[in-house]
Amino acid sequence: MKRWLFGTVAAALAVSAVAQTPLPWSDDEVKAIARHGPWPQPSPRDPSNRVVGTPNAIVLGEHLFNEPRLSADGAMSCATCHVAVRNWGDGRARAVGRVELDRRTPSLWNVGYAHWFGWDGAGDSLWSQSIRPILDPREMAGDAARVAGLLREDKTIACGYERAFGHRPGGDDEKLLVDAAKALAAFQGTLVSPRTPFDEFRDALVSGDREAAARYPPAAQRGLKIFIEANCSACHFGPRFTNGEFGDVGIPFFTRPGEVDSGRLDGLAKLATSTFNLLGKHNDDASGASALRTRHVQRLHSNFGEFRVPSLRQLGAGPFMHNGHFATLDDVVKHYSEVNPDRLHSDALPLVRPLALTVEQSADLIAFLRTLTAEAPARPTPPALCP
Amino acid sequence: MRFLAALIGLLIAVPAWADCPLDLGRGTGIVVFSSHYLIAFRPEPMRIEVGEPFSLLFNVCTKNDKPAELVAIDALMPEHKHGMNYRPTIVSLGDGRYRVDGMVFHMPGRWELAIDVRAGEESERLSHELVVK
Numbered sequence: 089m090k091r092w093l094f095g096t097v098a099a100a101l102a103v104s105a106v107a108q109t110p111l112p113w114s115d116d117e118v119k120a121i122a123r124h125g126p127w128p129q130p131s132p133r134d135p136s137n138r139v140v141g142t143p144n145a146i147v148l149g150e151h152l153f154n155e156p157r158l159s160a161d162g163a164m165s166c167a168t169c170h171v172a173v174r175n176w177g178d179g180r181a182r183a184v185g186r187v188e189l190d191r192r193t194p195s196l197w198n199v200g201y202a203h204w205f206g207w208d209g210a211g212d213s214l215w216s217q218s219i220r221p222i223l224d225p226r227e228m229a230g231d232a233a234r235v236a237g238l239l240r241e242d243k244t245i246a247c248g249y250e251r252a253f254g255h256r257p258g259g260d261d262e263k264l265l266v267d268a269a270k271a272l273a274a275f276q277g278t279l280v281s282p283r284t285p286f287d288e289f290r291d292a293l294v295s296g297d298r299e300a301a302a303r304y305p306p307a308a309q310r311g312l313k314i315f316i317e318a319n320c321s322a323c324h325f326g327p328r329f330t331n332g333e334f335g336d337v338g339i340p341f342f343t344r345p346g347e348v349d350s351g352r353l354d355g356l357a358k359l360a361t362s363t364f365n366l367l368g369k370h371n372d373d374a375s376g377a378s379a380l381r382t383r384h385v386q387r388l389h390s391n392f393g394e395f396r397v398p399s400l401r402q403l404g405a406g407p408f409m410h411n412g413h414f415a416t417l418d419d420v421v422k423h424y425s426e427v428n429p430d431r432l433h434s435d436a437l438p439l440v441r442p443l444a445l446t447v448e449q450s451a452d453l454i455a456f457l458r459t460l461t462a463e464a465p466a467r468p469t470p471p472a473l474c475p
Numbered sequence: 476m477r478f479l480a481a482l483i484g485l486l487i488a489v490p491a492w493a494d495c496p497l498d499l500g501r502g503t504g505i506v507v508f509s510s511h512y513l514i515a516f517r518p519e520p521m522r523i524e525v526g527e528p529f530s531l532l533f534n535v536c537t538k539n540d541k542p543a544e545l546v547a548i549d550a551l552m553p554e555h556k557h558g559m560n561y562r563p564t565i566v567s568l569g570d571g572r573y574r575v576d577g578m579v580f581h582m583p584g585r586w587e588l589a590i591d592v593r594a595g596e597e598s599e600r601l602s603h604e605l606v607v608k
């Protein structure tokens with residue numbers, strides 16, 4: 089009886105799989121879809137960080153990532169807010185440091201591929217961005233002397249430093265803070281999100297494998313078609329589904345009555361005055377090529393209220409947007425479906441316009457977005473720093 | 476092809492322009508011209524990638540063989556009503572040759588390149604459309 093039932097179910101599944109066919113896709117659509125892969129991409133590179141990709145720095149970085157002694161009260165580490173099982177975020181609308189902050193904790197998935205960091209792009213390298221929460225009085229409230237002291241005085245960490253950098257920790261506190269951040273960046277560069285059902289479909293479509301392409305759910309295929317037609321990929325471009333730049337999509341930017349978060353406009357002011365930007369002495373890239381964007385980026389009026397375009401891979405459960413304004417993905421899609429062009433801030437991209445999606449279309453778009461996520465393998469315990 | 480024919484026609488009709496070096500090292504680039512100016516340029520690297528910095532190499536010539544200057548370069552997406560997030564810099568290499576660094580087309584689609592040139596008192600804006608995918 090049981091075997092018979094199993095056989096019937098298997099046959100039914102087989103029939104439904106055969107019955108599915110991929111939607112018709114034009115050559116232009118296939119090209120547009122191909123641009124969102126392949127995945128994964130080659131490992132991130134960063135010429136401004138001499139230890140990026142090196143195993144000893146990655147191990148040191150993972151230990152420092154989980155190290156609360158980097159904070160003033162010894163109670164907070166990077167991992168307090170960037171939680172592995174919560175897509176390297178914290179699942180809150182707004183981050184909580186020593187006080188509640190104005191923005192959402194960004195996910196660290198694929199952060200090594202970015203060229204601007206933070207919601208406002210105030211950081212131009214992953215290592216300089218990693219210094220920010222360590223020093224911020226609202227977050228870890230640490231300082232260079234505290235970090236340097238830990239690297240010099242804790243025997244295990246000092247040993248890990250020597251393995252990663254090839255020499256003992258020196259006497260310059262600021263340089264040690266930067267080195268700690270470069271190890272943190274080396275670790276974060278390894279956080280590459282897994283292959284997803286979308287990637288299987290994309291590869292099948294590109295190689296002309298209709299049978300494999302047909303395994304991608306029809307709702308997701310219809311949603312992908314909406315994604316392309318609505319030109320979402322103007323900003324959510326490429327394999328990471330972000331062009332790494334900034335946009336104003338009509339999310340309120342009041343943080344509290346009378347106060348606004350000016351986003352990119354303020355971020356560029358911070359970038360220009362930072363001692364840790366790529367134009368400064370801590371950049372390891374002698375060629376200067378890595379500082380090209382920092383040298384040429386321009387601060388514009390239109391940067392007011394702009395925030396970084398987030399990747400759409402490993403979206404997680406929400407909340408969403410730079411300030412957690414929307415609790416669910418349904419809310420996000422509803423926003424893009426109903427956004428009132430008159431209520432967009434004056435310089436907002438004319439790209440953002442009400443998509444006027446039906447209930448079915450909204451569900452299809454969400455079904456597509458969900459296929460950009462896959463379960464990440466459980467993280468092994470970090471290897472011992474200096475066994 | 477039609478463009479090339481027009482260009483050849485033009486070069487034959489206006490022999491003085493034959494002196495304008497259109498070769499930009501890796502073959503002739505893109506040619507833009509008006510009644511006063513003949514401009515050849517090419518991207519470096521040759522393929523412009525969305526979101527990736529690139530340079531432009533220019534040769535700027537005038538019809539009457541007077542020295543001409545590349546004054547400014549800008550680019551915008553007419554459909555989206557925005558420009559670049561980066562400000563390019565112009566380096567003169569002498570003899571009407573220029574190198575423009577720090578260009579980034581941060582979205583796929585149609586970009587309109589605005590090329591401001593000047594020869595003595597006369598200045599002019601030439602434009603050229605580039606589509607990045």
Ligand SMILES: [Cu+2]
Pocket residue numbers: 322552555557582584
């Ligand atoms: Cu655009």
